[in-house]
Amino acid sequence: MPLTPTRLADDAANLAERARACDVAIAALPAKPARTDEEQRAADDAQRPVRDLRDRFMRLHGREVYDTVTDRRTRGPRLAQLVAATAELVPGLLPDAARLAAEERLPQAVKEGLVIDLGIFFRRVLADPVSGEHLLDAMRAPTPRALSLLAAFERTGELDLDTVHLQRSGRIAHVTVRNLDCLNAETTELNADLETAVDLALLDPAVEAGVLRGAEMTHPRYAGKRVFSAGINLKHLHAGRISYTDFLLGRELGLLSKLRRGLRGGEDPTWWPNADVAKPWVAAVDTFAIGGGMQILLTVDHVVAADDAYFSLPAAQEGIVPGMANLRLTALFGGRLTRRVILDGKSIGARDPEATLLCDEVVAPERVGAVALAAAERLASPAVAVNRRMVNLAEEPPDAFRAYASEFALVQALRLHSADVLDKVHRFSTAERSA
Template sequence: MGRTVREDAEALAQHISEAEDLLAALPPRPERDRTQRQDAARLADGGRRLRDRFLRLHAESVYDTLTDGRTRHPRVDELVYAAAEAFPGLVPTRARIAAELRHIQAHKEGREIDQGIFFRALLRSPKAGAHLVDSMLLPTRRALDLLPGFRRDGRADLGTVLIERRGAAAHVTVNNQSCLNAEDNRLMADLETAVDLALLDDGVRVGVLRGGVMDHPRHRGRRVFSAGINLRHLREGRISFVDFLLGRELGLLNKLAKGVIPDPDPDAFPDRTVQKPWIGVVDSFAIGGGTQILLVLDRVIAAEDAYFSLPAAQEGIVPGTGNLRLGRLTGSRPARRIILGGHRIAATDPDAGFLCDQVVPTAGLDAAVEASVRELDSPAVVANRRMLGLAEEPADAFRAYLAEFSLVQAYRSYSEDVLEKVGRAWARPGASG
């Protein structure tokens, strides 16, 4: 490689096409013997090395082609499937990913790893990566469609999430009842839509995020903040790399941290983003992704019997941007105990002050929330949270982290230890992590 992007793209397409023909001649993955598994791994590894080399040479040219010179702002799902059409073999087509969805995670070919290679290369580029990060801060089409009704009614039931405007606050309640508010593709989409609505509605000045009342037998009648990633969905191959594992970091979590961009015009003045302070209310527990969400909020209020954990290392995956953000709050040693060792922190532990601001009896949570809303309802709070964000998490640091996360998480999702662990855990009712 090293000629023009079009010549190299044609060479890549030819190589991948030949490799796909050889792969198609093998039995399905669960039926392969040892030699056939080695052959499939060799074919996959060869294609991935070639894709990586192509993108190291041409990532910015590819991105400019897909975005018309960075004048369009496709989301990650739109971008990756446009790349499959424009550059055959570079990433899997929508049809190939759909075919993968017919299998449990352990029986897939791991084509999402090719998507991870693609996004690592784009996010490594200061120009393409910065544009992509901005694109994911734009409101979703669904939120824009729902916005007039939310402005009028002050309420939107999104399925697994309910958002209601009460005074100056938008109360976002998570109601993923089937799995103790465990995170899945649907919940991430609903939550991002709710965050968009809260940020875009001028009547809202503070956001409140809280788990709903559960009907699960072990927690019936109690609120639960989050049980983490849905391990059953992960085992069944229903956790999307693009829409969930990468999309929640660039979309939902980054919007909570940095706001939404209503207008992508780079000349927008005085600032392109709309930010608002966010309060998290933790009843019962915040596990995994739930704790990751707390790391980007401005105020966390917890019940006396609540606890926090980030058990991703025990599950074998990476806890999103938790590795980027947790140490900033706790310091390096506690962050390692929590992430690498699975240390669980009770709200009443001395260390809990790094993760929550106020601990009250469950009966006092509502009053504490209202007091915090009044305290954070100030233009000066918005200005200062913006400056704190710039100091704590520079844009290039976030982009560089997400670049490496893209590939590491894609590989971890198909690693033997992860597949073994979720295979053991999936049968537990409400399995999550």
């Protein structure tokens, strides 16, 4: 569908011309690994005014662009699909699929930073109440992969994905994370597997509650022990293999939103009156829940932890933003303790007084599984499902979530390419080569 011949078309033509000129200036410089500091400043100087223009363009025309791409919000593309369609519709606003694919193959330290343009776009889409609400609903729709596997899972009650095992036992779905070679560290692939498993548990009418737990590890230091999560996979981050759309932003709007708010049925009348299909979740934490692992705990209804487990959010030390944790932890802990955890890197042990705000039950390590299952059985009730929805609305109103997600979309993209993060990437890569 073409853009209407209004001021939007004129502004789009101007943006395309300015973007082409910027690309020419960047192409005249050496590739990023070989640039001097002066050449990098020249690249930044070329990009800055064009990015400002993109931001102003989205402030003026963002809703019309979004409506055009989504056929007046009758379709709900996921983030990557939305980017591809918008890049084709408005040249210069977003990098096209070929450029993004080429950039994704590069190590983080030598990427040009194309995801910053994605951050500009998503910030303005999410800031708009109409477009933002529609995008958030679209991201809570079941994934095509989950829909393709649903019949088999309903029939067998078990499914093996690459990094996740899903099993239905009675009315409880057990989601076991088993990214064994890296202590359940988060990757783009793990996020996709986990979202698929959560979708299936929510879609299966025989499931009334779910339990999330880490598998037994093969790592020499933790062999035979269960680990909940080691947080983001830093090797993948430094190698440029952590996707902005499919992981850093997509995880917040997809997987974690589904754990907290459930699936969105959209306009399908067969879903009425339950437009949201949500179920209670219990997290069983063995050993540690670091980074994104701790973020998962902020989305579930009940947390059972081993008494020797601990929790931390080291994103500030890594240089990035810990997803929605700044929003959710503040509601849970208050501002002062949240600052100590996120800004100062404070770790919380399951036996610490502060852990009572994060854990519902702290038990001996050998009792974690049984206690978590008992909690899931208690919560497996239609009345619980309805009331958890109302609690979530009170605790995290949708507009507050959308406003936070809007700023997060750009801030996280900028952090990925900030000087301090890239310096950490360089030092990590150097240490890896020396090891």
